[in-house]
Amino acid sequence: MDQQYFLCWRVVPLLLLMPCGLQCMSVHILAEQPVHVIPGSSLLLKARIEPGPLEKVSTITWEREPETGKAPVRVTLATCPGGSQNCVGRRPSVHVNVDQQEATLQINGYSRADSGVYAVTVTDHTGANTTAHCIVREYEAVHHVSVSINVSHSLLICGEAWGTDPHFSWLHERVAITKAVGRVSKDGATLFVSMTPICGHFTCLVSNKLGHSSATYSAAPCETEGRGTMAAVVCLSLLLLFGGVVTFLLLRRHRQSKRGERLHEHLDDTI
Missing domain, CATH: 2.60.40.10 (Immunoglobulins)
Known part of the structure; x- marks a missing residue:
């Protein structure tokens, strides 16, 4: 039993001296990437910070650089102490809130110039840095359908x-x-x-x-059932009209022939 305790006390200091493993701080941004922002609205990014048992957040830094380019220039937006809840950014439109497990970046009046790759870097009390990245782009309207x-x-x-x-x-x-x-x-x-x-x-x-x-x-016009029915009705109406005209002409001719026969008979009787 004494030997087991001795081994445990030998292993624990080794774990504490390890540069990573369970003792490393982690940070990630809570957003589906890329993040699209409508111009004129507010960009809001939240970073989740998970320090190790023996670690303490010293500073939190938000930065931005262009998404493309041969020599992108990184701009520092805000650098905040780990213990402060509110932090003023480098610009009036930039606001940062900080606590032990979360850091929030808000940029009001978003414009195309605010697009790029955002980085949040957490520095612990020993000076070790942990960084997470997020791509932010402008929300664009639909074009050329x-x-x-x-x-x-x-x-x-x-x-x-x-x-x-x-x-x-x-x-x-x-x-x-x-x-x-x-x-x-x-x-x-x-x-x-x-x-x-x-x-x-x-x-x-x-x-x-x-x-x-x-x-x-x-595409070509559709021949619907309603149009076919309408065409049939129109054809039937034309046939009936044509038949009525023909019947009228035949009756008129027949009456004129009868009238001619009667006139001829009347002349014969007079002579």
Whole structure:
């Protein structure tokens, strides 16, 4: 038993001296990347900090650099002591809140210049740094919607240029797609047309938080049942009208011939 205690006291100091493992501080940003922000609104990033049992947060630093470029310039937005709850950023629009397990960065009046790769660095009491990154981009409206057709596979494909988080929906003759017309793919961008032949107007509507745009593919006009019935009614009406005119002319001719016979008989009697 004494030997077991002796071994435990030998192992514990070794664990405490390890540079990582269970003793390392971790930090990660609580957001699905990339983060898209509408211009004029506020960017809000939250970082979760998990220090080790023997570690203490000394400072928290938020920085930003361009997402692309050969020599990106990193800009420091705020550097805050670990024990302070409120921290003033380098700009009036930058605000940081800090506690032992969470750091929040808020930038008001977001613009395209605020896009880039954000980094939050946590420094512990020994000077060791732990960093997490997050990509932030501008939320853009829907642009340049188009519809193309694959005739051999009876597909209509909707395309959109560079809008953020586009949502697709389809209309046929200004009505939502039914099973008789076809089915839409899971992402909404493709319409599998089941109707034969392909006819009418197919409209793809693409939308996001900033608005919507649409494009239409026009096929040959559809011969609907209502139009066929209307055509039959028109033809029948024309036939009846033509028949009435012919009957009227025949009756008129017959009456004129009868009148001529009577006039001839009257002349014969007078002579």
